Amino acid sequence: MxxxxxxxxxxxxxxxxxxxxxxxxxxxxxxxxxxxxxxxxxxxxxxxxxxxxxxxxxxxxxxxxVFRNSAIGQYILNSFKLTIPVVIGVVALSTMTGFALGIYKFRGCMAVFFIFVAGNFVPFQILMVPVRDMTVNLGLINTTAGLGLFHIAFQTGFCTLFMRNFIKGLPFELIEAARVEGVSEIKIFWYIVVPLMRPAIAALSVLVFTFIWNEYFWATVLTTSASIQPVTAGLNSLNGQYVAQWQLVSAGSIIAALPPVLMFFLMQKHFIAGLTMGAVK
Amino acid sequence: MSAYWKTNQRRLAPWLFLAPGMIMFAVYVIIPIFQSMWLSFYDWDGLGAKTWIGTANYVELFDDEAFTKSLKNNVLWLVLFMLAVPIGLFMAIFLNQTVRGIRIYKSLFFFPFVISQVVVGLIFSWFYAPNFGLLYQVIEFFTGTGIAVLADEDYVNYGIIAAGLWPQIAYVMILYLTGLNNVAADQIEAARLDGAKGWKMLWYVIIPQLRPATFIAVVVTVIGALRSFDLVSVMTTGGPYGSSRVLSYYMYEQALSEYGYRMGYGAAIAVVLFAIMMIFISGFIWKMWRDETER
Structure with missing residues (x-):
C-alpha cells in the first residue's frame, strides 16, 4: 500500500x-x-x-x-419529469448497443464503437444550432420531450462505452453454451446477459441521473418557460430575480443540490464504480 | 422469413441491437456536426433564408477581438485546469489510509463533484462577492483593500477557473484513489526492501502503475476545460466587458442570446472549438484504439 x-x-x-x-x-x-x-x-x-x-x-x-415565492417546486418537478425517463431511455439503448458491440465480432464493429466514443467528447456548441433547429421543426422546442430526446441520444455515447466494456468482462462461455443449446440471440440477450448486467445498469442509472439533473447548457438552449425548465436553469433565473438576497439564493441552491447528493450517498458504491471505470486495468 | 432469421441471426442480431442507439446518436450528434460545418459558410439569422458567404465568417473571426480574447481564455483554462491532475493525485495519496472514518472523509472530499456546476458557480459567486464575500474580507484584512474578483478584468478568469477546479480536483482524486487501491503490493514491498521511499517511490514505482488513471484524468480534465460554459454563464455572463468569455460562451452569445441571432457566425466559432477539441480527441482515440487492438 x-x-x-x-x-x-x-x-x-x-x-x-x-x-x-x-x-x-x-x-x-x-x-x-x-x-x-x-x-x-x-x-x-x-x-x-x-x-x-x-x-x-x-x-x-x-x-x-423559496418554495412560496418562486417556482422552485415546479422546477424540481420538471427536473424529475426530465431525468427519470432519460435514465430509462439511455439504459435501454445502451444495454442493446453495448451487447451488440461486446458480444459480436463483425465488420465495422470497431468503427461503430469508436464513433460512439468520439461523439461523446465533442463540444456541445457544434451541435447547438442544428439540434435546436431540428427541435423547433419537430414542434418540440420548450418541451420536456424535446430536451429529453437529445439527452438520451447524447448520453448513449458514453453509456455504450461503459456497457460494452462491462459485457466484455462477462464469461463468454455462458453465451456459447446457450448457442449450442439452440437459444436464439434475442433470448440470450434477455435471459442471460441482461440479468448479469444488473450492477452495470445500477451504476449507469445513478451516473446518468446525476449528469442530467445537473445539466445546464441544453436546458437553456432548448427550454425557456418556468413550467418546463429543469432546476439548474431555474436556479439561474432565480439568482437574477433575488439580487442580493443571498439567504434565498443559498436555500434554493441547497434544495437543487439535494437529489443528486442523496443519490450519491445512497448508491455510493455504484456511483464510484461507474466514474472510475477504466482507471484500472 | 423465420427460416431466414434462424440461419442468419448471428449476422443480423448485432445490427438489430445497434439500430435504435445508432439512429438516435446519428440524428442528434453525428449529423449535426456536419450541418454546423456547412452552416458556418452561410449568413443566417435562424429564421429567414440562408445566404452563402463562403469563408467570410472565418475571415471575420481573425479581426474579432472578442474571439481572440475567448481563444486566449480557453488556452488559460486548459493550462490551469491541468493543475487538477497533480493536486488530485496528492489529495488521493493523503486520503489513501485505513484509519477509522476514512470512508466518510473520502466521500465528503468527493462531494463537490456531485453538485451541479450552476450551484458551484453560485457558491463561488457568494465566496467572491464584493464587500461581504469571504475572500473579499480576507484580502481586505491582510491588505487593507478588498478585491471584487468577478468584477476585475485581471482576476475574473482565475476566479472562475478556481471554481471549476474545485469539482474537477475531486473527480481526479477519486480516479487516483481507485488507482492506488490496485497498485501491486508486492512491487511496493520489493521497492521498500531496496530502500526506495518517499518521492523516489512515488515517481519510479507508483506513478508508472497509475498510468490508466492518469490517462482518464487527463481526458476528463481537457474535456472539462474546453466545455467550460456553465460557470461563465452563471458567474459573469462573460463580463466584465467580455474579459471572461470563452469560445463556448461566445458562440452561444453570437447565436442565441440577446446579442443577436448570427447562426452562421456562431457555427464558425463552434467549428474552431471543435477543431481544437479534435486534436485531443484523435490523440485519445488513437491510444484507446491501440489498447483495444493489442489485446
Missing amino acids: FPRPIEQTSRSTQIMYKVALPIALFIWLFPLLGVALTSLRPASDLAQGNYFGMPSSIAFENYAD
Missing part, C-alpha cells in the same frame, strides 16, 4: 494525521459550509452585516420562502 499505512508510523505522526484530516476537510468544503450557513440566516442578519458571526436565529423560513 502506498503511502505507508499510518499505523506503522510514530505515535506523533498518527496524531498529526488525525488532526489534519478534519482541518483539511473543513478548508476544502469551506465555500459550501458558508452557503449552507447563509441559507439558515434570517434576512435581518444580512441586512445588519452579520455575514459570518453566529446567526441570531436559525431561519428555516428561508426554505419556506
